[in-house]
Amino acid sequence: MGTVEAATKQAIESTLAQKKPKVVFVLGGPGSGKGTQCANIVEHFGYTHLSAGDLLRAEIKSGSENGTMIQNMIKEGKIVPSEVTIKLLEKAILENENDKFLIDGFPRNEENRAAFEAVTGISPEFVLFFDCPEEEMEKRLLGRNQGREDDNIDTIRKRFKVFLESSLPVIEYYNSKGKVRKIDAAKPVGEVFEAVKALFTPVDEKAAA
Numbered sequence: 001m002g003t004v005e006a007a008t009k010q011a012i013e014s015t016l017a018q019k020k021p022k023v024v025f026v027l028g029g030p031g032s033g034k035g036t037q038c039a040n041i042v043e044h045f046g047y048t049h050l051s052a053g054d055l056l057r058a059e060i061k062s063g064s065e066n067g068t069m070i071q072n073m074i075k076e077g078k079i080v081p082s083e084v085t086i087k088l089l090e091k092a093i094l095e096n097e098n099d100k101f102l103i104d105g106f107p108r109n110e111e112n113r114a115a116f117e118a119v120t121g122i123s124p125e126f127v128l129f130f131d132c133p134e135e136e137m138e139k140r141l142l143g144r145n146q147g148r149e150d151d152n153i154d155t156i157r158k159r160f161k162v163f164l165e166s167s168l169p170v171i172e173y174y175n176s177k178g179k180v181r182k183i184d185a186a187k188p189v190g191e192v193f194e195a196v197k198a199l200f201t202p203v204d205e206k207a208a209a
């Protein structure tokens with residue numbers, strides 16, 4: 001690493017450490033409803049939504065030097081190298097005045113998780129886990145038509161495999177730390193949000209209600 005690069009890295013770390021943002025990781029298989037429910041949480045609870053997948057797709061569109069590599073990995077359902085995704089997340093957190101963030105679709109494997117904690121010093125307040133059967137997720141992905149190159153049956157099968165093999169262990173790790181709040185995500189959107197709302201409403205407000 002060059003001197004300038006090292007200095008920049010240090011500057012990012014110190015500002016993030018000063019900022020001490022509150023982070024909730026939103027995890028679940030592809031098509032489990034993370035993006036939909038994050039939009040609801042933003043509206044009701046004042047968080048800023050950062051979708052790791054959306055940040056990566058924006059990076060492809062921006063014509064960055066990593067664009068082609070990212071595009072190829074997404075097409076194959078593979079996990080983009082941690083340093084790329086973490087840099088995008090750090091930048092997004094620092095550019096935003098808010099101090100409460102929903103990080104959706106990240107960390108996707110143990111390496112993502114460990115690298116994020118090591119680089120940013122941030123550990124999540126809790127992990128919101130959308131639990132959904134594969135057949136329901138498959139139905140949603142094939143029906144949603146958002147023009148995504150990875151919403152075809154071949155890539156969907158690969159994404160499911162990566163989720164089971166690499167992402168579930170992250171949820172298990174946080175579960176062992178007592179940090180996972182699990183939601184039954186197979187229900188209709190409104191019902192799922194009722195369950196989500198209960199998890200985000202502070203205990204004192206619930207008592208007053």
Ligand code: UDP
Nearest residue numbers: 030031052053073074077078079080105106
């Ligand atoms: N992706 C990644 N790292 C991340 C988030 C996303 O590599 O932290 C890639 C990965 O290839 C994934 C794709 O982006 O399959 C789409 O992710 P997104 O979260 O948008 O969709 P999901 O699979 O959760 O529906």
Ligand code: MG
Nearest residue numbers: 034035051053
């Ligand atoms: Mg998404």
